[in-house]
Ligand code: SF4
């Protein structure tokens with residue numbers, strides 16, 4: 001990240017904290033709900049199968065930039081399957097760069113070639129070791145690892161959603177991430193119980209055990225892209241939400257924090273650790289501010 005961008009983000013943070021403003025800095029554009037997988041925990045894939053038009057996506061990106069967003073995520077469905085004529089994800093990433101976004105990230109299931117250039121962080125979903133991952137996401141583990149091994153110059157962060165099926169795989173997956181030369185970091189989230197997926201939630205004791213493990217991994221120097229001090233706040237469910245500095249746009253509809261914000265009662269059971277982290281960051285939690293600086297400078 002360029003120094004001037006870092007300074008701008010720091011100034012944004014200071015202004016947000018001092019003046020308690022609600023301006024967004026982090027935006028996610030959903031390109032499609034089309035996905036080549038049908039994961040057990042997923043509530044958003046293949047509802048319409050529509051690939052949103054490039055024209056509208058570019059308008060949404062420009063609107064976000066004008067609002068002040070500088071950190072951009074492309075998501076699906078599966079972001080790599082998105083097409084509009086001859087336009088694909090590479091085209092959108094290039095446009096995001098032209099517009100001036102400081103950080104451009106992609107979230108992917110990793111089953112297609114990871115060949116998009118100029119992405120700051122490629123978040124690749126892996127939900128455990130081979131057996132458990134395949135149970136949740138279909139027979140895809142080997143394909144994903146092959147794509148990671150073949151990827152050149154990508155900053156890959158493994159993205160694990162912890163649930164009832166895979167919570168015993170936290171440490172083994174962290175080891176895989178640490179020992180693979182093409183993976184830079186691993187980021188954990190907990191399952192958010194969308195309707196029909198409640199059975200995948202962990203009990204409070206199980207969550208506590210997972211948090212203990214993740215904290216242990218951080219202490220041992222594993223490349224964990226989560227903030228130590230926010231894990232207890234998550235566990236105690238003691239953090240302010242929604243995070244107003246994060247927005248999501250899907251097909252012209254704008255959500256604050258996440259698309260999930262409109263589902264009654266879901267935010268109370270939110271498992272997205274990034275929401276906890278950003279929310280505490282912009283409320284001026286000093287420890288979180290230092291941890292963000294340290295972690296982002298290491299992994300972005
Ligand atoms: S890859 Fe993502 S969008 Fe596709 S089914 Fe799995 S969780 Fe859902």
Ligand code: SF4
Nearest residue numbers: 257258260261267270
């Ligand atoms: S707090 Fe934010 S990320 Fe969590 S469920 Fe609510 S809207 Fe989604």
